[in-house]
Amino acid sequence: GFPPEDRRCLDLFARAVTRAAPPPPLGPGASFDLAMDTGQVEVDDQLLELFGIGPDDFEGRVETLLAMTVPEDLPAVMSVVEADHMSIGDRELEFRILQPSGEQKWLRLRGRLLPGGEDRPARLVGTVTDASTVRTGRGDVARVQRLAAALATAGTVRDVSQAVVAALRKPLQADRIALAELEGDRLVVTVLDPPQPEAWPEVWRTEWRSEWPDAPVRTMPTLATALREGRAAIWPADADLEPALAEVGPGGLAVLPLPAGGRMAGACLIGWDSPHDFGPEERALLTAAAGLAGQALMRAHAFDAEHELVGMLQRTLLPRRLPQLPGAVAVARYLPTTAGLEVGGDWY
Known part of the structure; x- marks a missing residue:
């Protein structure tokens, strides 16, 4: 047996593979369908309700949803929504959003990254559920x-x-x-x-x-x-x-x-x-x-790698031999005058 959330995910995956319209809501979980090339995302009313966004206030851009993510959790979320065709497969992630009221809410994302074709982009489809009840965090x-x-x-x-x-x-x-x-x-x-x-x-x-x-x-x-x-x-x-x-x-x-x-x-x-x-x-x-x-x-x-390249350049610029001076020892040193790459300077 599959629980309702798993059945809903499987239904979404099947319809996405056949390029059919998203299914109507069934069981728990809010659905989404994200086009990986444009960032346009189709969501249902349940997902907007989870994020605390009104239907008239959502223009279909994934950036609107990402903007509500707690900054500390954003890198993990971005690692999912920015994945490419080289990492096709299932995704599961828990993250926090900051609600309009100022309170934080834990959400669980479950989805699958589907490959694109000649006439369609790669897509991430799945569900989002409220995970606050099982977390202290x-x-x-x-x-x-x-x-x-x-x-x-x-x-x-x-x-x-x-x-x-x-x-x-x-x-x-x-x-x-x-x-x-x-x-x-x-x-x-x-x-x-x-x-x-x-x-x-x-x-x-x-x-x-x-x-x-x-x-x-x-x-x-x-x-x-x-x-x-x-x-x-x-x-x-x-x-x-x-x-x-x-x-x-x-x-x-x-x-x-x-x-x-x-x-x-x-x-x-x-x-x-x-x-x-x-x-x-x-x-x-x-x-x-x-x-x-x-x-x-x-x-x-x-x-x-950058500093190894700079070090190699500096070693190449050093003289191979120093003159033999009576009563003195000659030395050479490369002293950069700029920050960052540390290239550009004078001999002393």
Whole structure:
């Protein structure tokens, strides 16, 4: 049996695939149909009521709905509504909106990203329901806010990774957390916490390079699937997983793709040794953290690449040889006169 909300989602998906009109309301859940290329969204009266918007005040633009999202939750929402054809699949997200009265309300979005064709754009279709009755959210909101603040000042990939570890491992009482960048078909691990090799699966140390900073994604099908679908995967204790992942979280494992700019910037693995119960608030925290971390990881990677390029340029400009001077030692230094790229200066 399917509950009414699931039946409604399935009906929406089927009609969207056949390009039929949205179905009439049936059961709980407010429906939407978002065109990914234009941002135009078709909604029903239930959804407008959830957002506290009158039918005459809504012009069909998704930006109107996004403007009501609490700023701390906006990156996670944007990671869903800005997805592209490379991340077709299901979406599930909990987020907060600020109502006209000034109060916050928790909403749960469930949907599916459908591919476009020659004469139609990719579309996100699904339902939104009121999730306020099952949430308190204060602790998780504070964690997301702290993470957002830490990531705002994180300048390098290493800084981003350490901020994610600090925001998630102890608050979630996790036993280990790994964060990796996705470069082509390989995962380049940027942080392992704890750092001791014996804390991680033996296969990581025997099959990967001796310093084990990277591995092909294909060696972990579960992780490859999560990255392809673009959504978090939660695995309970004693789940049937490949050894490279099963030993990361024998009591529970969270696999978080890190979305950014229409692609996956990397992945985060969080594991527990004792059986761990994943509640709805914790799932929402993980989703929000993944959206924030993905965007920060992309910015930091660009920052690191930019500074490596500048450093290479500066090293190239340095003289290959210095003159031999009697009674003195000649040295050369490149001192930039501009901020930002730090290119342009004089020899001293």
